[in-house]
Amino acid sequence: MSTVLVFLEAKSGSPSRISLEALAAGAALATATGAQLAAAMVGPAAALDSLGTLAAAISIEHPLLDRYTADGYTAACAQLVARLQPDFVLFPHTYQVRDFAPRLATRLGRVLISDVTAFSLAGSTVTFTRQLFQGKLNGHYHSAAPAPCLVSIQAGAFHAAEPAPTSVPVESFAPTLESSAIRTQPGEPFRAASQTVDLSSAPLIVSVGRGIKDEANITLVQELAQALGAELAASRPICDAGWLPMERQVGSSGQTVAPKLYLAVGISGAIQHLVGMKGSQCVVAINKDENAPIFEIADYGIVGDLFEVVPALTAAIRKAKG
Amino acid sequence: MKIIVAIKQVPERDARIRIDSSGRWIALDDIEFRMNESDAYALEEALLLKEAHGGEVIVLSAGPERVGQTIREALAKGADRGIHIASDSLASLDALGVARLMAAAIADEHPDLILTGLQSDDLGLGQTGVILAELLGIPHSSLILKIEKIESGLRLLRELEDGWFQHITLPTPALLTIQSGNTKLRYATLMGIKKAKTKELRTVDAASLGTGSQPSLLLDSVALPSRQKTTQMLPGSPAEAAAALVAKLQQEVRVL
């Protein structure tokens, strides 16, 4: 029987949310292709106890894997793949997976299908969908190489199952690793020094993107935020340019927010931004491009030039507040 | 330090996305091209390293003739020479195929460091650099913000998720994929643009590199995402749309 192997990533000792989404993708793929589902993670066996129905649960243990390195993970994963001979190997599309999975695929003579949002089956061919042009276009791919097919799954693309006791005893797998083969030396993770704004608890957020064009125009959205009584946030390019401090960046490498209102001004809606704000209760988007991906998740939208709409909105809010 | 920077030419950010008649890519006829954003940051890091420690910066790019323009732009910003892997059919390759071309084209260069952007704005695979490192048998690290030269090699600042960071040290030769934001990008000066015209730009025909192999990943078709259209659009003039939104914020979202 063929196997779908899902490689989970630990966060504070247990499988991360996005790993469980990848597991759900793996379960759906196993059902569709008549395969069995296996899950593996670097860490202790106990961390794998709530994964539901599986054919195998594997804890990968080795002192050289205590801290993530691309060399260590690539070698360990290659050995596990050689042992299980899976047809598909799925990963959550995290920064760590971005770092080592392409290397692993190359070592196996394959190409990772990265950041996949959906799959479909026609005959025996599985077609994988991934985003192009930062979400403005979808591409449909298939693997023309023999197994294994390596795939990483985008955050939020599949729904994680409720935790249930793992149906099989957890096996342990000890890869053979040499410390001399690990060439990078990772330091402890740390946070940026001073975090003076906590956007995660802000009830109202006005967020500005590259559509604002110029640093001098930031005052436009500052005035809107002030009129609303909202915190000001931004997409990455605004913080990269230094127009707003990095601590106001929302997204995968910035803050995760869940306000009552998230008003996105001139933001296209790339996945790395969306993961940071899609938990908002109400999303409003102002964008000149009616096809901007942000409208996919917005409750209300205004298609128009922000340089006309924002001042009009600021004035209307001031008037409403009296 | 001898540094190779791999850069990609991609469609302009605001380019109108229309699917071409093959159904496999977008129509490129009236599209402007530019340097991929994170590659521009990779180039900037390379130029900063050269300014601090001396050495040479070589830009490497694969693609059709128009790619030469993006290489010239990098030369104008201060890179010393360019290598253009000329190919009109890169789209028929997967990331491994492109990385093989790059590995073959720089086989005689023996750089201390190879930099790429962390992903391209068109395909967004985020893999070509990492694959190249494995093909060359050198260590790599991705999502790098800062590079510092130290005795044993390099000390790096790597971006992690949710506002976390990490330092990493690794020996050279190495390959790094660069994340945007650590530095301000420079503009080419008039002098730089003039000088760029005289700098060496070597064109290598992709077919001559002898890496030809069947791709293991195929892009069958592209499609505009099917919108679920849950968004309630507020039409009218800016003032009308603004008034309609204020009414929603008062009555339905209840935040005003």
Ligand SMILES: Cc1cc2nc3c(=O)[nH]c(=O)nc-3n(C[C@H](O)[C@H](O)[C@H](O)COP(=O)(O)OP(=O)(O)OC[C@H]3O[C@@H](n4cnc5c(N)ncnc54)[C@H](O)[C@@H]3O)c2cc1C
């Ligand atoms: C590993 C990684 C991590 C990342 N982390 C983050 C992150 O944490 N946060 C983040 O935001 N991004 C992050 N990014 C970047 C992300 O992929 C996008 O590039 C970024 O979010 C785009 O920002 P934007 O929407 O402001 O700009 P663009 O994509 O350039 O969009 C600008 C928008 O403004 C609109 N516009 C232009 N002019 C006007 C006008 N006059 N009126 C109205 N609308 C206008 C355009 O139609 C467009 O939709 C990350 C990327 C990577 C690869």
